[in-house]
Amino acid sequence: MYLYGASGHAKVIIDMLQSAGITVSGLFDDNPDLQELCGIKVLGKLEEGQELDEPLIISIGNNRIRARLAQQLQVAFGQVLASTAIVSPSAVIGEGTVVMQGAILQAGVQVGRHAIINTGAKVDHECGVGDFAHVSPGAVLCGNVSVGEGTWIGAGAVVIPGVQIGKWCQIGAGAVVIRDVPDKAVAVGNPSKVIKYC
Numbered sequence: 193m194y195l196y197g198a199s200g201h202a203k204v205i206i207d208m209l210q211s212a213g214i215t216v217s218g219l220f221d222d223n224p225d226l227q228e229l230c231g232i233k234v235l236g237k238l239e240e241g242q243e244l245d246e247p248l249i250i251s252i253g254n255n256r257i258r259a260r261l262a263q264q265l266q267v268a269f270g271q272v273l274a275s276t277a278i279v280s281p282s283a284v285i286g287e288g289t290v291v292m293q294g295a296i297l298q299a300g301v302q303v304g305r306h307a308i309i310n311t312g313a314k315v316d317h318e319c320g321v322g323d324f325a326h327v328s329p330g331a332v333l334c335g336n337v338s339v340g341e342g343t344w345i346g347a348g349a350v351v352i353p354g355v356q357i358g359k360w361c362q363i364g365a366g367a368v369v370i371r372d373v374p375d376k377a378v379a380v381g382n383p384s385k386v387i388k389y390c
């Protein structure tokens with residue numbers, strides 16, 4: 193597996209891959225000064241059209257950057273599921289997506305491409321999580337919640353059953369979301385309120 197993005201997020205992915213016995217063959221990063229991360233060689237920028245002999249994970253937490261790179265790069269993408277994650281056999285997870293340690297994905301969950309289900313996040317039955325979305329550590333999506341493309345659910349946020357959150361939203365850490373949230377809204381607090389658009 194190759195990674196793109198020598199970030200803190202990459203360090204966690206490296207841990208998951210190494211504990212599963214998967215070799216990280218190299219890390220790409222646009223910063224020419226970086227030499228290595230966690231003992232893994234940094235190979236420089238991954239150019240458009242460059243071919244790889246192993247699948248790639250975009251190890252960048254920023255949803256917009258991950259989306260841009262996923263659209264630019266013509267390579268095969270991998271998938272990383274932590275051995276300590278609990279994933280229902282009926283869950284469907286797209287390419288490029290990372291499910292971190294202790295996360296739980298219940299029956300009928302659908303997670304898109306290049307999403308992040310972070311440490312200990314709980315995604316309950318029949319939720320949909322869009323491409324490039326990020327469910328941060330400890331967040332809880334109750335049953336039948338829908339999270340749009342590119343949306344970021346902050347750490348420890350709780351979304352009650354059936355709520356629909358639009359595309360490219362930001363839900364604050366610790367928010368309790370009890371009503372639908374429109375596209376590009378930033379919503380914080382308990383109960384959460386939209387404070388601006390991004």
Ligand SMILES: CC(=O)SCCNC(=O)CCNC(=O)[C@H](O)C(C)(C)COP(=O)(O)OP(=O)(O)OC[C@H]1O[C@@H](n2cnc3c(N)ncnc32)[C@H](O)[C@@H]1OP(=O)(O)O
Binds near residue numbers: 310347348366380
């Ligand atoms: C492994 C990892 O680390 S994964 C990363 C996990 N990271 C997170 O969960 C962070 C989630 N991000 C947040 O909660 C951010 O505060 C955001 C995205 C909601 C808002 O960020 P910004 O757009 O920079 O907003 P900003 O900091 O200017 O705050 C705007 C207002 O909202 C309030 N606010 C911001 N975040 C929150 C929050 N989580 N809960 C309650 N109020 C909040 C601020 O106090 C401020 O109020 P004021 O105008 O009355 O002073």
